[in-house]
Amino acid sequence: MSHTPSKDARTQAAHARVVLVGNPNVGKSVLFNRLTGRYVVVSNYPGTTVEVARGQARIGGTTCEVIDTPGMYSLSPITEEERVARALLLQEQPDVVIHVVDAKNLDRMLSLTLQLLEAGLPVILLLNMMDEAERLHLHIDHHALAKHLGIPVIPASLISGRGVEELKNIVSEYLSGRQSRNLPSAD
Amino acid sequence: MSVNTFPVDKAATYPPPIEEAVDAIEALLSGEYTLSRRAVALLLLQHDEEIEGIVRRREGEERFAAIAEHIRKAQAHYREPLSMVILAHRQKQAQAIAQQVVHYPLKTGSGLAEWIGRVCMQPLTGIPILLLVLYYGLYQFVGVFGGGTLVDLLENRLFGEVINPFITHWVKALLPFAPAQQLLIGEYGIFTLGVTYAVALILPIVGTFFLMFSILEDSGYFPRLAMLIDRLFKKIGLNGRAVIPMVLGFGCDTMATMVTRILETPRERLIATFLLALAIPCSAQLGVIMALLASHPGALLIWATTLVGVFLLIGWLTAKVLPGTPATFHIEIPPMRMPILSNVLTKTYARMHWYFREVFPLFILASVLIWFGQMTGLFDLALRALTPVVHLMGLPDEAASAFLFGFFRRDYGAAGLYRLQEHGVLDGRQLLVTAVTLTLFLPCIAQFLMMKKERGLKTALAISAIIFPFAITVGAVMSLILRLLGVQL
Incomplete structure (x- = not known):
């Protein structure tokens, strides 16, 4: 595994990289389809994405590469698919990491968010399946959550497209800050 | 500071012995890492082999030894491994945050969907439900409707009476050379066999199958099936998790072979x-x-029983022969959801599109290869070589061609078989034997290539070397038993 890509590769890569991570079956592939307009098979069935899908998206005037990863439960991989997902995070130097979670099972999912934060990755938390959470009468205070974590938190229901625009806006904010963030470490 | 590092002050904190070790290790890390040094230090404390390798290379043996010393000191404070301690602390904090921001309703919802989901998992109700799904979803919809009604419409009416006579007429008029005619409209011609098989036989069957598969998949039925079958699977060295590739295998074995990656141990994957x-x-x-x-329900039942038997027997034997312990099972159970029609249709379309793009050129290629084989005499030679094998299974000479196709792709072979049945060449008993043998064969060249990619050439060859003689032996034994018992199907 090459841990850090060469400097050349990094400066040559004109495209910003947006990486989607999360537990299996939380909607990463749906988001991938929404962002790129490409179709990867989506199912109500954990573990169906085992290969990495890449596609292009234009977000707020920036062309970026969107990378869909196999499901992972934690940054310490157990299965081969988790290994693939982590290797991707290590290699790709993402400009934005979108952590997609199932809003209904937030307590089980935030552990990975904390780990991503620990790793210093530029994380956005996307609370997917809000429609189902609401049907269960779960109320989630996403403002408070954003404050706790210190990152943007977006409620969404990807199956119907809810939350996608807001997500794009925030990703685009992250991306416009990309240049300045990269400068200090250029040498 | 590495490239994308964001402030980490909001992340989890750990008890003092661990935090001290993290600080000390961070101070020893001089290289540049994609992850924050804190994360690297924590992963080292959790004995992450991949990270250990990277750090060892980047920092040198001396520093790595110093790091290992800090890890040892931290570990001395705990009886359980540090990875467990770290995991537990992080999870506790994650749950604490969740508790502060999520407000649960007083009553836990127990809607109809949840009830359906539950009864699918309990053996007493789950097994009858599984049988219903198999009977209506697979047998009635795919077998009788897709394979009977639709195929009849497309193959006999559309292709048999309209398209093929039309093409045959024009090819004969425009190309007065026998070999060229043979290539396009002969017994195994590109139009009469390749295109007809692909469009009139395979398309409606695979289409109905994918439609049913997509509906079940989106409903959330499969993970529940996994729970149901877990106990049975444990006996054959697998666990419920393996239901995922197995069920996907009913869609496409090649894709499913790739999905075996989700299994935890190399043993399970094998x-x-x-x-x-x-x-x-x-x-x-x-x-x-x-x-x-479909027209021989008794044969269908024996076919299914034989396959289940082979599956369990071979799985059990393999688990006995291969060393290792069975893995534990945990699977996320998503809620039962009403499948959304447009999603189901998109998915069915995407799969059919993918499948069709894959098989269509192969079917055409097969026609060309067979034509070439016939022109050169190689085809007959291969058929003749197969004839004794076919006889061994109590089958007529004509079945040899179905087998030859079967080596190429199982569905192609099965489609060839379908033709033989239509022409009444095979009786029920012979159909059954052929169907079982062809099912046991490797599905297609693509799957072999995938096995090679995932498990290595040696394993792929070994698996194939076991499968072919095994399939033929099962066919021969079955034929013998049926004849001895005088079973009529």
């Missing part, structure tokens, strides 16, 4: 790969076989 290659028929085969045996 067992699953082997069983997929041997005993799980893919959608194309399954559909054609359903259609083939």
Whole structure:
């Protein structure tokens, strides 16, 4: 595994990289389809994405590469698919990491968010399946959550497209800050 | 500071012995890492082998030894491994945050969907439900409707009476050379066999199958099936998790072989790969076989029983022979959801599109290869070589061609078989033997290539070397038993 890509590769890569991570079956592939307009098979069935899908998206005037990863439960991989997902995070130097979670099972999912934060990755938390959470009468205070974590938190229901625009806006904010963030470490 | 590092002050904190070790290790890390040094230090404390390798290379043996010393000191404070301590602390904090921001309703919802979900998992109700799904979803919809009604409409009416006579007429008029005519409209011609098989036989069968598969998949039925079958699977060295590739295998064994990656141990991956290659028929085969045996329900029952038997027996044997312990099972159970029609249709379309793009050129290629073989005499030679094998299984000479096709792709072979049945060449008993043998064969060249990619050439060759003689032996034994017992189907 090459841990850090060469400097050349990094400066040559004109495209910003947006990486989607999360537990299996939380909607990463749906988001991938929404962002790129490409179709990867989506199912109500954990573990169906085992290969990495890449596609292009234009977000707020920036062309970026969107990378869909196999499901992972934690940054310490157990299965081969988790290994693939982590290797991707290590290699790709993402400009934005979108952590997609199932809003209904937030307590089980935030552990990975904390780990991503620990790793210093530029994380956005996307609370997917809000429609189902609401049907269960779960109320989630996403403002408070954003404050706790210190990152943007977006409620969404990807199956119907809810939350996608807001997500794009925030990703685009992250991306416009990309240049300045990269400068200090250029040498 | 590495490239994308964000402030980490909001992340989890750990008890003092661990935090101290993290600080000390961070101070020892001089290289640049994609992850924050804190994360690297924590992963080192959790004995992450990959990270250990990277750090060892980047920092040198001396520093790595100093790091290892800090890890040892931290570990001395705990009886359980540090990875458990770290995990537990992080999870506790994650749950604390969740508790502060999520407000749960007083009453836990127990809607109809949840009830359906529950009864699918309990053996007493789950097994009858599974049988219903198999009977209506697979047998009635795919076998009888897709493989019977639709195929009849397309193959006999559209192709048999309209398209093929039309093409035959024009090819004969425009190309007065026998070999060229043979290539396009002969017995195995590009139009009369390749295109007809692909469009009129395989398309409706695979289409109905994928439609049913997508509906079940989106409903959330499969993970519940996994729970149901977990106990049975444990006996064959797998666990419920392996249901995922197995069920996907009914769609496409090649894709499912790739999905064996989700299994935790190499042992499980090998067992699953082997069983997929041997005993799980893919959608194309399954559909054609359903259609083939739909008129002989008794044969269909024996076919299914034999396959389940082979699956369990071989799985059990493999688990005995391969060393290792069974893995534990945990799976996320998503809620039951009403499938959304547009999603189901998109998915069915995407799969059919993918499948069709894959098989269509192969079917055409097969026609060309067979034509070439016929022109050069190689085809007859291969048929003659296969004839004794076919006789061994109590089958007529004509079945040899179906087998020859079967080596190429199982569905292609099964489609050839379908033709033989239509022409009344095979009786019920012979159909059954052929169907079983073809199902046991490796599905297609693509799956072999995938096995090679995932498990290595040696394993792929070994699996194939076991499967072919095994399939033929099962066929021969079955034929013998049926004849001895005088079973009429």
